[in-house]
Amino acid sequence: MLKIGWGYDIHRLHDGYKTVLGGVEFPTYPRGFNTHSDGDVVAHAIVDALAGALGAGSLGDYFPEDDPNDQNARSIEFLSRFRPVMERHHATVSNLDCTIFCSDVRIGPVAEEMKRNIADGLGVPTGSVNVKGKTNDGFGPEGQGQAISATVVVQVATDAK
Numbered sequence: 001m002l003k004i005g006w007g008y009d010i011h012r013l014h015d016g017y018k019t020v021l022g023g024v025e026f027p028t029y030p031r032g033f034n035t036h037s038d039g040d041v042v043a044h045a046i047v048d049a050l051a052g053a054l055g056a057g058s059l060g061d062y063f064p065e066d067d068p069n070d071q072n073a074r075s076i077e078f079l080s081r082f083r084p085v086m087e088r089h090h091a092t093v094s095n096l097d098c099t100i101f102c103s104d105v106r107i108g109p110v111a112e113e114m115k116r117n118i119a120d121g122l123g124v125p126t127g128s129v130n131v132k133g134k135t136n137d138g139f140g141p142e143g144q145g146q147a148i149s150a151t152v153v154v155q156v157a158t159d160a161k
């Protein structure tokens, strides 16, 4: 059986914090996420999409924001840590498509690195993963450099009837 999941996340940008997206850091960008983990909206949206496809809750059920062990966690590691849940549901990722909305960080030059990080985390071929960026054309918090968001659509195959 094929199932679809959708995920979304947004975090505000603050001066003096790191931006991490799809496990990639942007060391020359002076703003970033002041969050419990590293605030990687790509990784967070992916886990939400996977949990959604499985009918198995959301990111916070697996990686709660008050877990002291995940203070400053590299959220890209949440993908491999979610794999046992996928296995319990006899589920594998067919393909995943991620869109990142941000104005000042350029996704194109690092899209391949993000795809590799995501594919490695999920244990799927890089050809099953797509990442693309949108500037939001100056509109809204993402377009004005106040926040970065990501949406994810994932298709999951299960052996459930």
Ligand SMILES: [Zn+2]
Pocket: 009, 010, 011, 039, 040, 041, 044
């Ligand atoms: Zn988040």
